[in-house]
Amino acid sequence: MKQLEELVIAGFGGQGVLSLGMTLAYAGMIDGKEISWMPSYGPEMRGGTANCITILSDTRISSPIISTFDSAIILNQPSMDKFAERVKPGGLLLYESGNIFKPSTRTDIQLMGIPATTEAVRLKNNKTMNMIMLGAYLQLRPVVKIESVMQALAEVLPEKYHHLLDLNRQALELGAISVEFQRELIQT
Amino acid sequence: MKQLEELVIAGFGGQGVLSLGMTLAYAGMIDGKEISWMPSYGPEMRGGTANCITILSDTRISSPIISTFDSAIILNQPSMDKFAERVKPGGLLLYESGNIFKPSTRTDIQLMGIPATTEAVRLKNNKTMNMIMLGAYLQLRPVVKIESVMQALAEVLPEKYHHLLDLNRQALELGAISVEFQRELIQT
Amino acid sequence: MQTDEPVTHACVPDDYDVAYHRPAALMDVNMHYCPGCAHSLVHKLLMEVVDELGIQDQTIGVAPVGCSVFAYEYMNIDMQEAAHGRACAVATAIKRLMPDKFVFTYQGDGDLAAIGIAETLHAINRGENILIVFMNNAVYGMTSGQMAPTTLPGMKTTTSPFGRDTKFYGAPMKIAELVAQLPGSSYVTRQVVNSPHGVRKTKQALLKAFDWQKQNAGTCLIEIIGNCPSNWRMTPLEASRFIDEEMVKSFPVGDIKTPDQPSLAPTPENL
Amino acid sequence: MQTDEPVTHACVPDDYDVAYHRPAALMDVNMHYCPGCAHSLVHKLLMEVVDELGIQDQTIGVAPVGCSVFAYEYMNIDMQEAAHGRACAVATAIKRLMPDKFVFTYQGDGDLAAIGIAETLHAINRGENILIVFMNNAVYGMTSGQMAPTTLPGMKTTTSPFGRDTKFYGAPMKIAELVAQLPGSSYVTRQVVNSPHGVRKTKQALLKAFDWQKQNAGTCLIEIIGNCPSNWRMTPLEASRFIDEEMVKSFPVGDIKTPDQPSLAPTPENL
Amino acid sequence: MEATPTPAVRKPRGRVEIDIQKCKGCELCTDACKKETLVLSDAINIKGYHYVIVNNDACNACLDCALVCPDAVITVYKLQKSKKVNITPPDIKEQLRAAATPKPVPV
Amino acid sequence: MEATPTPAVRKPRGRVEIDIQKCKGCELCTDACKKETLVLSDAINIKGYHYVIVNNDACNACLDCALVCPDAVITVYKLQKSKKVNITPPDIKEQLRAAATPKPVPV
Amino acid sequence: MNVTKLMKGNEALAEAAIRAGCDAYFGYPITPQSEVLEYLAREMPRHNRIVLQAESEVASINMVYGAAGAGFRAMTSSSSPGFSLMQEGISYLAGAELPCLLVNVNRAGPGLGTIQPGQGDYFQATKGGGHGDYRLIVLAPASVQEMADHVFLGFDLADQYRNPVVILSDGAIGQMMEKVTFKPYQKPTADKSWATTGKPASRKRNAISSLFIQPERMEQHNLKLTEKFNRIRESEIRFEEVNTNDADYLLVAYGLSARIAQKAMDLARAKGLRVGLLRPITLFPFPEKRLRELATQVQGMLTVELNSGQMVEDVRLAVEGRVPVAHYGRMGGMIFTPEEIERQLETFFEKAYAN
Amino acid sequence: MNVTKLMKGNEALAEAAIRAGCDAYFGYPITPQSEVLEYLAREMPRHNRIVLQAESEVASINMVYGAAGAGFRAMTSSSSPGFSLMQEGISYLAGAELPCLLVNVNRAGPGLGTIQPGQGDYFQATKGGGHGDYRLIVLAPASVQEMADHVFLGFDLADQYRNPVVILSDGAIGQMMEKVTFKPYQKPTADKSWATTGKPASRKRNAISSLFIQPERMEQHNLKLTEKFNRIRESEIRFEEVNTNDADYLLVAYGLSARIAQKAMDLARAKGLRVGLLRPITLFPFPEKRLRELATQVQGMLTVELNSGQMVEDVRLAVEGRVPVAHYGRMGGMIFTPEEIERQLETFFEKAYAN
Numbered sequence A, B: 001m002k003q004l005e006e007l008v009i010a011g012f013g014g015q016g017v018l019s020l021g022m023t024l025a026y027a028g029m030i031d032g033k034e035i036s037w038m039p040s041y042g043p044e045m046r047g048g049t050a051n052c053i054t055i056l057s058d059t060r061i062s063s064p065i066i067s068t069f070d071s072a073i074i075l076n077q078p079s080m081d082k083f084a085e086r087v088k089p090g091g092l093l094l095y096e097s098g099n100i101f102k103p104s105t106r107t108d109i110q111l112m113g114i115p116a117t118t119e120a121v122r123l124k125n126n127k128t129m130n131m132i133m134l135g136a137y138l139q140l141r142p143v144v145k146i147e148s149v150m151q152a153l154a155e156v157l158p159e160k161y162h163h164l165l166d167l168n169r170q171a172l173e174l175g176a177i178s179v180e181f182q183r184e185l186i187q188t
Numbered sequence C, D: 001m002q003t004d005e006p007v008t009h010a011c012v013p014d015d016y017d018v019a020y021h022r023p024a025a026l027m028d029v030n031m032h033y034c035p036g037c038a039h040s041l042v043h044k045l046l047m048e049v050v051d052e053l054g055i056q057d058q059t060i061g062v063a064p065v066g067c068s069v070f071a072y073e074y075m076n077i078d079m080q081e082a083a084h085g086r087a088c089a090v091a092t093a094i095k096r097l098m099p100d101k102f103v104f105t106y107q108g109d110g111d112l113a114a115i116g117i118a119e120t121l122h123a124i125n126r127g128e129n130i131l132i133v134f135m136n137n138a139v140y141g142m143t144s145g146q147m148a149p150t151t152l153p154g155m156k157t158t159t160s161p162f163g164r165d166t167k168f169y170g171a172p173m174k175i176a177e178l179v180a181q182l183p184g185s186s187y188v189t190r191q192v193v194n195s196p197h198g199v200r201k202t203k204q205a206l207l208k209a210f211d212w213q214k215q216n217a218g219t220c221l222i223e224i225i226g227n228c229p230s231n232w233r234m235t236p237l238e239a240s241r242f243i244d245e246e247m248v249k250s251f252p253v254g255d256i257k258t259p260d261q262p263s264l265a266p267t268p269e270n271l
Numbered sequence E, F: 001m002e003a004t005p006t007p008a009v010r011k012p013r014g015r016v017e018i019d020i021q022k023c024k025g026c027e028l029c030t031d032a033c034k035k036e037t038l039v040l041s042d043a044i045n046i047k048g049y050h051y052v053i054v055n056n057d058a059c060n061a062c063l064d065c066a067l068v069c070p071d072a073v074i075t076v077y078k079l080q081k082s083k084k085v086n087i088t089p090p091d092i093k094e095q096l097r098a099a100a101t102p103k104p105v106p107v
Numbered sequence G, H: 001m002n003v004t005k006l007m008k009g010n011e012a013l014a015e016a017a018i019r020a021g022c023d024a025y026f027g028y029p030i031t032p033q034s035e036v037l038e039y040l041a042r043e044m045p046r047h048n049r050i051v052l053q054a055e056s057e058v059a060s061i062n063m064v065y066g067a068a069g070a071g072f073r074a075m076t077s078s079s080s081p082g083f084s085l086m087q088e089g090i091s092y093l094a095g096a097e098l099p100c101l102l103v104n105v106n107r108a109g110p111g112l113g114t115i116q117p118g119q120g121d122y123f124q125a126t127k128g129g130g131h132g133d134y135r136l137i138v139l140a141p142a143s144v145q146e147m148a149d150h151v152f153l154g155f156d157l158a159d160q161y162r163n164p165v166v167i168l169s170d171g172a173i174g175q176m177m178e179k180v181t182f183k184p185y186q187k188p189t190a191d192k193s194w195a196t197t198g199k200p201a202s203r204k205r206n207a208i209s210s211l212f213i214q215p216e217r218m219e220q221h222n223l224k225l226t227e228k229f230n231r232i233r234e235s236e237i238r239f240e241e242v243n244t245n246d247a248d249y250l251l252v253a254y255g256l257s258a259r260i261a262q263k264a265m266d267l268a269r270a271k272g273l274r275v276g277l278l279r280p281i282t283l284f285p286f287p288e289k290r291l292r293e294l295a296t297q298v299q300g301m302l303t304v305e306l307n308s309g310q311m312v313e314d315v316r317l318a319v320e321g322r323v324p325v326a327h328y329g330r331m332g333g334m335i336f337t338p339e340e341i342e343r344q345l346e347t348f349f350e351k352a353y354a355n
């Protein structure tokens, strides 16, 4: 596992951007890491764009606010336009391909689109889109254990939603599978 | 006339302390002097003690607040206790003798008691007490012209009180006469 | 901050007359409100009235702090953005200095009934000739759904997570009834905008209020029971139903005081 | 700041019983009020009530900014001096934290009705179990006689030198009637203290209010039409007459709301 | 009563036009319309909202939809009195459908 | 009815005591007293106020003066029921007059 | 034509407001400045101007906002506790760049304190008692004449920079009477095309606001304000010097304190100590440069203030350690006498140069 | 037993309030700190504590006064505009010497501004935004952990000195999530015999007041307060140093800025610049002495703040011109990146030593 992972997650307000980052942060805590999770907040969240910076590290984190990222999970076009250039060379840019018409054309980073919205339809629950993206991300950057993510979800979700835990696990797995599928696509 | 006269006037709230000083200040202005009139203000005025520092000068006045005085006009005992020691050696301490049981015992200043309250009864108007004191003071320290005082009163008093102007002139004169009477008393 | 391109209509079909169009005084921009939010609707009505009376050049509005803080981005008239709760103080000054202009405030329930109750009551007590448009959505919209003085008993908000406990927070404040007690108020009414009928009535009320202002009748206050679907956690349609089923129980709709008829609700004075 | 020597009576004549004496809970000091000022009288009554109910150790008072700012120098109970207008906020906190204590505020009309109207109305709307003793002398006493929200129409003050113009400043605010509209208020009454009869009635009102507070009935407000001879530029006796002849016209005396009888004045709710 | 010589298509009393980029899909209009003239489209606009399109030609120009539309995005047209019967109007529904196809737009 | 053996002086039903240094001479008590028991003195106290003194022995202990006194300076005594008739009380008026003579006091 | 009157500081200020074309005054009574409201309540109506006693200082300041936003010359006045209540409103006025005149007749605090004069509100006025980055132009009158003059100056500066101006006076200057001369005054024309006077067809709508929800735009606004404050720093510094030419020691004081310090200076000179006085007239902008210059000439500076040491920080910031800067203060409404200051001068400079 | 959680700064602060034995919270919603009220509205009732949403910030602060005056641990929280409204009340609290905890989650101003993080309220918090001479103890958390820790510290200091304590945080620290560990805490016993709890026969009555009408008594009170603030200056300075041992250049920053500055320091060190960081934890009292010491070691200091230059004045006052002190700021909710600061470091020090 990496010493330090600096990640940005960005998209529309309703896409579960903040909870994606938060789940990852929780899982990081369970894995004994230092964490910082910094949301963009304010009324723009209402329908506008939202993003959060999540940092996982084995040592104390200095700045919770950074301008370049090891990885980015991008869920809409405006966020792609805003953040694509800010992924460090060699970094990862994972995006939801259904929502993005014009992905970055950078060649010095790993770019991968996941049709998570479409996949979510297969799970009959649009809200699982963000967990599919998380599954995909963790397949590429295993910064926390999947089990820790599941534990995090169990802690974060109120009891009455615990019946959804299984669905979330499926979503995570679907994300991982999608990555492998994309990889095959790229290779061929 | 003196270059600079630093005067304190002090007594109970209802005794006309502030208007005594104010009248003198107005007269000073009419005589073309520089003036500063500084009241003690606040709720203590309500029945409590009141005082004002009046400074007349031929040149620009620096501090309107001073701790020692050329002259003092004192209308009650607490004020006598407070200010007697603050008259400069050689200065004047004029007091209303009816209200003061224990005048200062200083010998390095000119001390004079005027029975202004009793004299005011002769004018059938208690309120003239302060003007009697002013008359007495001006007899001893002619820092402004009596005519200027009268003009000041005419300007300060609202029209409807102008019938009192003559009474005030009498009071001023009575004060002057009292001084002469006291002088005689002292001499004898 | 200042775009005011005229509203354009793409294709006017032959043989048809325009029966309703977006008011010209409403800026041709996207409003930031959530879908179905009553704020936007009332903005629209206000600008319809301004258009119809032809008083765009004579009207000055005062925006509050609340979801409608950007009202001045949407209404194509001169406006001031007041500090939270102080719209009536701001409007008082404007109106006193320009008594021939039409002056209104536009305020939410947190703004008017909580932090701004002093400025509101005193402006009304003085009988300032202004119109107060009071959007009562029973919640602090902008700050994400905290309890307002008008929150219904038992209603859950982020600061009344177990439902508003009237033992602890008292009953919802009936602003319209309260200010009707003050002799300075002239026309006081409560309306809804969750149906075409309600919208028509509210617009009538607005028209009347401007008319009374012209006659220097005193302060007019129009309380509008609006929705806040986002913070009520409902769809706009559910919110509309909630207004009919719940809100109007605490906040009965109708005129409370009109200038010709001093107060429809008997008060100690007029018994 | 803390002297509380007991009140001593110089010579108690033989064969006589004490029928009235200065209340023990009133500090044995000279009060700074002007001759005849109603503030001192009401202080006295409050302390009589504290004595009679034996609650000196259970009562916490909140003093305002106004002529009665020094109330805590005169009442021999624990007290807090609140910022101008904020007594009800201060009292709210005290009462919520010590619900078994008796808590009252003592406020002037500038303090309560002008700058403090928000805190007052909201405390009452929440139904805080406190007593508000409201001294309405129609003027800002302490700052030397400026107009208050309760100044009578036409009354001259230093800031209404031509007489209060109701067109400009509205009508005097009837605080008791206004707060009686709020469900959170329990016992609301208006009294005078310019005659032995008025004094007796006011004391009864105070006793009742403490009783209601014990029963957690909600906020009690006792408005007392008091004099301010100094700023009315009258003798105390003239001021007493002015109350009977002028003040009570604008401020009718009597109970406005009692807890058993929700509101003696019909309101929109209870019609 | 006159007999109609040729069976000309009835022209609807009212027609509506929707500024779809400003529509937020709140469905207050669809609920208000007694003629069920309006319906939410499946497509979304640049703000990400499903917007309203015309469902049928039953509009009677009652204005209800326009009145309740919070975002003032509905324009209502009313057939001129003298032109009650006429040839088929250009298919406004189709026009709107076309306009509604989402295109990428910079935000 | 019993005949009174010796013409003993009638003892007043009530008597008042005034804390003259706290009295502010507002005259609310003198106005309130129906028996005209109280009157303002010519002398002043250390605060500069004319204070109230007892004018006659007509007091009936009605308390009115004490009730209206803003400064709570009046104490009222009531004759015990059993002691309705008695010798002349010490002249409280004189006592008070004596106490009222102004003396210089530090403020 | 000049008119000379004998007036209280507060009254002179009020009279000046009328002569300066103040369109509207909003205020709430508080000692020691209620005379301003009282004077204007009497005099404004006959000039057809607006004077309104507000329900509180919070209302006053927001009324000033409304009036200033509509393009009128508006003002309010208060004293310390009341001025604290205005801080939110002041920040709004500065944020929305509204010209207006605010008067604080400083009394002694903190809290309810006492109504006697004080200078404890220096920090509040000069560093911003409200939230966010803004500056007020702060004028400190030291005489009744200046109480009047600063009203004209204040309104003009406010208009010129679209910024609130504060007159920071004190209870003594407000209550004392001196002669005051009113000179004829011509109100300069100010561009108020931004004001909300009703939008004619010919122009875009005007909006008065301090809200910029996007940080990018807010920062632009902040930078614009900062740039304005720098311009003010460059152009609007005002101060008075007395006997600085040959001074070995410098007294620094403003307002009432400066008057007393001047007499102390005379006393010290009489004893042979070469003392000068620098009296800042603008507290923001502060005469930093001049003080820095004087720091190369004098051997030490003493600020005298009616507080526990506030302006002294600005003096120290100006001289950057070049000479020792001491503070002497009285508080709580107590006022130093000239003799007291003179003694301080002696002991301070003895001590400073003993070692 | 220690408990570790992942929490937002605002929530950690609220949780800490409960654990610190806060008896009463009064507040009014405002972004970016409404979570404090919301958290406590949910959690306080089950601890039988008082939480009350007030009608305004003015009411909140005066409720705090009432509760603190009755001897309870009381607090409020707000953000910039709301905090401005509290200034009168804060001055009263300081004047009446009431211990309490006040939280300002700073956003960008002036005026309504924006809800993004800022540090523009430094002056207001440290120099006194209210009237009169008083000081608040000001704590500046730079992490979620400190958001919690400073609550315990703040309440304890408040009780110890009978003075209000302010936690001056910012929107970013309030909104971000980090791990936070709560240690067992024992509330120290504080003498509250002065509180208004009802006067038993056994003691004299207690009066809470900031009013001293006689100047002589007011001055005594002011001197007592001043003496207290001096004691605080001597005993309560807190700061953190990173890499100062060998530093040639010093960054000075607090709160969020300090976190970013630390990363900038790392970047600079990676380039060979020997940069250290001093992070004041208490803004009042300010670590003047330590800065003065470091001024003899380093060649220059750079303060980075989310404002136009406020703390930089305190740094300059501390170093008295011994080394150049520069300021770099962003405003309006814009936040500098570590790289940006690093660049500033380079240009500033190049410039400083070029000539």
Ligand SMILES: Cc1ncc(C[n+]2csc(CCOP(=O)(O)OP(=O)(O)O)c2C)c(N)n1
Residues within 6 Å of the ligand: C065, C066, C067, C068, C084, C107, C108, C109, C110, C111, C112, C135, C137, C139, C140, C141, C142, C143, C148, C228, H028, H029, H030, H031, H057, H081, H082, H085
């Ligand atoms: C002094 C101050 N306090 C608090 C806030 C935060 N605030 C912004 S809007 C608002 C309340 C909004 O509620 P409401 O007035 O009901 O308007 P709505 O959004 O519901 O339309 C609050 C508390 C602020 N901006 N300023």
Ligand SMILES: Cc1ncc(C[n+]2csc(CCOP(=O)(O)OP(=O)(O)O)c2C)c(N)n1
Residues within 6 Å of the ligand: D065, D066, D067, D068, D084, D107, D108, D109, D110, D111, D112, D135, D137, D139, D140, D141, D142, D143, D148, D228, G028, G029, G030, G031, G057, G081, G082, G085
């Ligand atoms: C914030 C603030 N504003 C104004 C004042 C000045 N002030 C002191 S008392 C008072 C009004 C007093 O009037 P009222 O409440 O009617 O009491 P009264 O003296 O008549 O009993 C005012 C305005 C103040 N102390 N604080």
Ligand code: SF4
Residues within 6 Å of the ligand: C032, C033, C034, C036, C037, C038, C039, C067, C137, C141, C142, C227, C228, C229, C230, C231
């Ligand atoms: S939060 Fe509520 S009030 Fe605000 S825009 Fe959304 S629906 Fe409207």
Ligand code: SF4
Residues within 6 Å of the ligand: D032, D033, D034, D036, D037, D038, D039, D067, D137, D141, D142, D227, D228, D229, D230, D231
């Ligand atoms: S000024 Fe008025 S209210 Fe104040 S003490 Fe005197 S009479 Fe009473």
Ligand code: SF4
Residues within 6 Å of the ligand: E014, E015, E016, E032, E033, E034, E035, E036, E037, E038, E058, E059, E060, E061, E062, E063, E064, E065, E066, E076
């Ligand atoms: S105008 Fe009437 S009929 Fe036509 S679409 Fe709208 S609501 Fe339906």
Ligand code: SF4
Residues within 6 Å of the ligand: C036, E018, E022, E023, E024, E025, E026, E027, E028, E029, E030, E051, E052, E068, E069, E070, E071, E072, E073, E074
């Ligand atoms: S009411 Fe307006 S915004 Fe809502 S769905 Fe209909 S057209 Fe769209």
Ligand code: SF4
Residues within 6 Å of the ligand: F014, F015, F016, F032, F033, F034, F035, F036, F037, F038, F058, F059, F060, F061, F062, F063, F064, F065, F066, F076
């Ligand atoms: S008790 Fe009654 S009768 Fe006796 S003095 Fe008093 S008022 Fe007069």
Ligand code: SF4
Residues within 6 Å of the ligand: D036, F018, F022, F023, F024, F025, F026, F027, F028, F029, F030, F051, F052, F068, F069, F070, F071, F072, F073, F074
């Ligand atoms: S009522 Fe009281 S204070 Fe007034 S004159 Fe009578 S005894 Fe004196």
Ligand SMILES: [Mg+2]
Residues within 6 Å of the ligand: C108, C109, C110, C135, C136, C137, C138, C139, C140, C141, C148
């Ligand atoms: Mg609302």
Ligand SMILES: [Mg+2]
Residues within 6 Å of the ligand: D066, D108, D109, D110, D135, D136, D137, D138, D139, D140, D141, D148
């Ligand atoms: Mg009053």
